[in-house]
Amino acid sequence: MKINEIILRHIKMDLLHPFTTSVGTEYDKDVLIIEAKTDSGYSGWAESVSIKEPIYNEETIGTNLPIMKDFLFPLVLEEALDHPSEVAERFRSIRGNFNAKAAVEQAVWDAYAKEEGRTLSEVLGGTKKEIDVGVSIGITETKEALLEKVRDFIDAGYKRIKVKVKPGWDIDVLEAIRETFPDIELMADANCAYTLEDIDHLKKFDRFGLMMIEQPLDHDDIIDHAKLQKHLQTPICLDESLHTKEDVRKAVELDSCRIVNLKVGRVGGLTETLAIHDLCMEKNIPMWCGGMLETGIGRAHNIAITSLEGFTYPGDTAPSSHYWERDIISPAVEMKDGIIHVPDRPGIGYEPDGDYIETITLYKERFTSIRK
Numbered sequence: 001m002k003i004n005e006i007i008l009r010h011i012k013m014d015l016l017h018p019f020t021t022s023v024g025t026e027y028d029k030d031v032l033i034i035e036a037k038t039d040s041g042y043s044g045w046a047e048s049v050s051i052k053e054p055i056y057n058e059e060t061i062g063t064n065l066p067i068m069k070d071f072l073f074p075l076v077l078e079e080a081l082d083h084p085s086e087v088a089e090r091f092r093s094i095r096g097n098f099n100a101k102a103a104v105e106q107a108v109w110d111a112y113a114k115e116e117g118r119t120l121s122e123v124l125g126g127t128k129k130e131i132d133v134g135v136s137i138g139i140t141e142t143k144e145a146l147l148e149k150v151r152d153f154i155d156a157g158y159k160r161i162k163v164k165v166k167p168g169w170d171i172d173v174l175e176a177i178r179e180t181f182p183d184i185e186l187m188a189d190a191n192c193a194y195t196l197e198d199i200d201h202l203k204k205f206d207r208f209g210l211m212m213i214e215q216p217l218d219h220d221d222i223i224d225h226a227k228l229q230k231h232l233q234t235p236i237c238l239d240e241s242l243h244t245k246e247d248v249r250k251a252v253e254l255d256s257c258r259i260v261n262l263k264v265g266r267v268g269g270l271t272e273t274l275a276i277h278d279l280c281m282e283k284n285i286p287m288w289c290g291g292m293l294e295t296g297i298g299r300a301h302n303i304a305i306t307s308l309e310g311f312t313y314p315g316d317t318a319p320s321s322h323y324w325e326r327d328i329i330s331p332a333v334e335m336k337d338g339i340i341h342v343p344d345r346p347g348i349g350y351e352p353d354g355d356y357i358e359t360i361t362l363y364k365e366r367f368t369s370i371r372k
């Protein structure tokens, strides 16, 4: 295959509801969308999970732009590819910048699947035809408001509830949820809000029978998480700390994590995702797909990877209507009884709504290959 044109779009979408975690609140979403066009006329789509501020990881929309334009696009446009996994190989000499790399690489995977006339799920080796869906609930104004949300989401069919926690918004909140909903699949995500000094406090989480506690300690730590795990019955799941298969190998060897939250953007793309998936299968480490408030395009990629066998827990792949008044794909991602059907149309299986995307585009630029 040959990618001969890449279109970069910066769009802005309003979130239906603000989303608060231990690191901040998001009201709207600026997103970089990548469209990679092949010489045979197919378009592959993906998005960067970077936001405007470097508060999840060090990347931002502002840092993605020059990395893509100066380094990543030229490496994709320069020569034909036999397979999309070669993109990761070409990007290997570029350090870090995982979100930016993933966005470009994923667009090529989608284009490849479309050229082959196969679904992205199939070309990745996915076997599931439907996936279980969980939901992530941000920090709310009051405990009552949170309980109401949990009730609504359980009624809507979600298979597991994840709540964001931080010091001062944790034990009481989990207690209240467990009193009202003793049997639901429940987990907590701390987004790095604690330190090892909180061991005694974090041990109190054990009484709530959580599926896992996600990333309690620092964003780049795998040592202290292993120390903490020794004191907890609740399995630790890592998110922010894991960028590569090697990171996962080391974390598993140290027993820093017993479950992996996989975000394609965080690990630099689908090729690394597959490598991590194989390692986790071999080591019996369950995985699930985390969310980054993606538009329908990123969500479609998440659905495709969740169709892989190793993604055993429900992911944060809620339907379009959970986040957006109007999504940028057609059809919208729909959920019924907590299940999303993996689409059987080629590529990501959802068509980007070009006319609508045009109306919310703040900036657009085309890049073409020098050698045709």
Ligand code: MG
Residues within 6 Å of the ligand: 189, 191, 214, 215, 239, 240, 261, 290
């Ligand atoms: Mg997380």
